[in-house]
Amino acid sequence: MRVSELGEFGLIDLLAKMVSSSQDKQTPAWQRLIIGIGDDAAAWYGDTSTQLATVDSLIQDVHFSLDTISWEEMGWKALAANLSDIAAMGGVPKYALVSLALPGHTEVEDVTALYRGMMEGAQEFGVAIAGGDTSSAPLVIITITILGSTKSQGKHILTRSGAKPGEKVAVTGELGAAAAGSEMLTKQLQFDADTANCLRRAFLHPCPRIAEGQLLVEKGVKTAIDISDGLISDLTHLCKASQVSARIEIDRVPVPPVVKANFGDRALELALSGGEDYELLFTGSSEIIDRVTRAAACPVTVIGEIVADEPGKITLVDSKGNPVSLHKAGWEHFTTT
Numbered sequence: 001m002r003v004s005e006l007g008e009f010g011l012i013d014l015l016a017k018m019v020s021s022s023q024d025k026q027t028p029a030w031q032r033l034i035i036g037i038g039d040d041a042a043a044w045y046g047d048t049s050t051q052l053a054t055v056d057s058l059i060q061d062v063h064f065s066l067d068t069i070s071w072e073e074m075g076w077k078a079l080a081a082n083l084s085d086i087a088a089m090g091g092v093p094k095y096a097l098v099s100l101a102l103p104g105h106t107e108v109e110d111v112t113a114l115y116r117g118m119m120e121g122a123q124e125f126g127v128a129i130a131g132g133d134t135s136s137a138p139l140v141i142i143t144i145t146i147l148g149s150t151k152s153q154g155k156h157i158l159t160r161s162g163a164k165p166g167e168k169v170a171v172t173g174e175l176g177a178a179a180a181g182s183e184m185l186t187k188q189l190q191f192d193a194d195t196a197n198c199l200r201r202a203f204l205h206p207c208p209r210i211a212e213g214q215l216l217v218e219k220g221v222k223t224a225i226d227i228s229d230g231l232i233s234d235l236t237h238l239c240k241a242s243q244v245s246a247r248i249e250i251d252r253v254p255v256p257p258v259v260k261a262n263f264g265d266r267a268l269e270l271a272l273s274g275g276e277d278y279e280l281l282f283t284g285s286s287e288i289i290d291r292v293t294r295a296a297a298c299p300v301t302v303i304g305e306i307v308a309d310e311p312g313k314i315t316l317v318d319s320k321g322n323p324v325s326l327h328k329a330g331w332e333h334f335t336t337t
Contacts, residue, residue: 001107001108001109002104002105002106002107002108003102003104003105003106003107003108003111004104004105005108006108008134008135011108011111011134012134014108014111014112015111015112015115016036018112018115018116018119019036019115019119019129020036022119022122022123022129023128024123024126027126027128028094028126029044029094029095029126029127029128030128032044032045032046032047032094033095033128033130036128036129036130036131044094044095044128044130047149049149049150049151050149050150050157051147051148051149052086052089052091052146052147052148052149052150052157053145053146053147053148054082054085054086054145054146055082055143055144055145055146056078056081056082056085056143056144057141057142057143057144058074058077058078058081058141058142058143059139059140059141060139060140060141061139064077065186066140068185068186069185069204070113070204071110071111071113071114071117072113072114072116072117072120073117073204073205074114074117074142074204075113075114075115075116075117075118075119075120075121076117076118076120076121076204076205077117077204077205077206078114078117078118078142078144079096079117079118079121079122079127079144080121080205080206080207080208080278081144081206081208081228081278082096082144082145082146083121083125083127083146083208083210084206084208084209084226084228084278085146085226086146086148086208086210086213087208087209087210087212087213087226087278087280088158088213088224088225088226088280089148089157089158089159089213089224090150090151090156090157090158090213090214090216090217090221090224091148091149091150091151091157091213091214092126092148092149092150092151092210092214093125093126093127093146093147093148093210094126094127094128094147094148094149095127095128095129095130095146095147095148096118096122096127096128096129096130096144096145096146096147097129097130097131097132097144097145097147098118098129098131098132098133098142098143098144099132099133099134099135099141099142099143099144099145100114100132100133100134100135100140100141100142100143101134101135101136101137101139101140101141101142101143102134102135102136102137102140103136103137103138103139103140104136106140114142118144125208125210127146150217151214151217156217156222157217158213158216158217158221158222158223158224158282159222159223159224159241160223160224160225160237160238160241160242161223161241161242162222162223162242162283163222163223163238163239163242163244163283163306164242164244164283164306165244165306165307165308166285166305166306167223167283167284167285167305167306168283168284168285168286168289168302168304168305168306169235169246169248169281169282169283169302169303169304169305169306170281170282170283170284170289170292170293170300170301170302170303171227171231171253171254171279171280171281171282171300171301171303172209172212172279172280172296172298172299172300173209173254173277173279173298173299174254174255174256174271174277174279174299175227175231175253175254175255175270175271175272175274175277175279176255176256176259176263176267176268176270176271176274176277177198177199177202177203177256177258177259177277178202178203178206178274178275178276178277178278179203179230179270179271179273179274179275179276179277180199180202180203180258180259180262180263180267180270180274181199181200181201181202181203181204182203182274182276183263183270184196184199184200184203185200185203191262195258195262198258199258199259202256202277203276206276206277206278207278208226208278209226209278209279209280209298211297212280212296212297212298213280215292215295215296216280216282216292219284219288219291219292219295220284220288220291221282221283221284221288221289221292222283222284223238223242223282223283223284224238224280224281224282224283225237225238225280225281225282226278226279226280226281227275227277227278227279227280227281228275228276228277228278229275230272230273230274230275231253231271231272231273231275231277231281232248232272232273232314232316232326233273233275234275234281235248235281235314236312236314238281238283239306239311239312239313239314240311240312242306242311243311244306244307244308244309244311245306245307245308245309245310245311245312245313245314245315246304246305246306246307246313246314246315247304247305247307247314247315247317248303248304248314248315248316248317249303249304249317249318249319250268250272250316250317250318250324251318251319252301252302252303252304253268253271253272253301253303254271254299254301254303255267255268255270255271259271269326272316272326273326283306289302
């Protein structure tokens with residue numbers, strides 16, 4: 001059945017029933033929810049901590065192609081990308097509002113698969129899908145708003161504007177696999193099954209660093225950003241906001257062996273400018289980063305330091321301190337290159 005046959009309200013009713021059936025009454029967000037999907041607005045019991053909100057859109061043929069992603073994978077990724085923004089603030093995600101714009105010929109089965117992917121992510125990270133909107137459009141557009149808060153009252157939030165000269169620059173996890181997966185799919189590159197599955201999952205099933213963001217706050221980190229546009233691009237955002245510069249040692253950048261083995265000399269470029277890794281990039285003193293490293297469940301790697309120079313300037317050097325140039329910094333909307 002197509003959504004044009006089911007109709008707007010029939011689709012809303014179907015999705016409301018799906019979400020309702022996924023409720024976990026042990027999750028604090030669900031326990032606080034008063035009114036969910038089906039009314040003019042969602043309602044829940046508030047708290048006294050700092051509130052957080054983020055919104056992001058995925059647009060067909062701009063952010064994704066239905067030729068390379070399944071509807072269920074798209075549901076997971078759409079939610080995960082937004083959750084990563086909350087992670088970058090050190091926050092706790094609680095509620096999601098989902099707006100869908102769909103062509104009338106879209107199959108209902110595809111929309112329910114999309115919601116299954118979102119519901120899987122919501123359940124994993126304790127988020128309640130509390131409402132949203134549907135409309136007709138010539139292309140698929142998925143817009144998700146995530147509402148959250150700090151972990152407890154009085155806790156500070158991570159921002160982009162607190163980096164200081166002398167602090168170390170560090171990242172969680174590894175970088176480059178998502179960009180490698182994107183290239184594999186768009187260019188139809190052929191790899192062995194294990195490699196193909198690894199790269200596909202890195203690109204289409206990212207895991208937002210929610211717990212790690214909260215850990216950064218607990219250990220005294222003040223400044224962070226998630227890596228969505230690319231390491232260099234996002235570090236530039238952070239440095240401009242903090243009115244500082246950064247020096248990065250490229251040999252320290254953690255690139256997965258599977259990317260090095262299959263992309264050779266381009267592996268570092270993918271790690272530096274590819275984006276969509278949704279790892280956390282943060283700064284702090286050596287002592288603070290040591291505390292984070294010891295407590296984190298994932299690898300944490302120091303890749304450089306913050307310096308006092310032209311705001312937003314990123315200098316790349318090799319192991320001998322020689323400057324290295326990079327052609328492309330990362331993803332940016334509204335550019336022609």
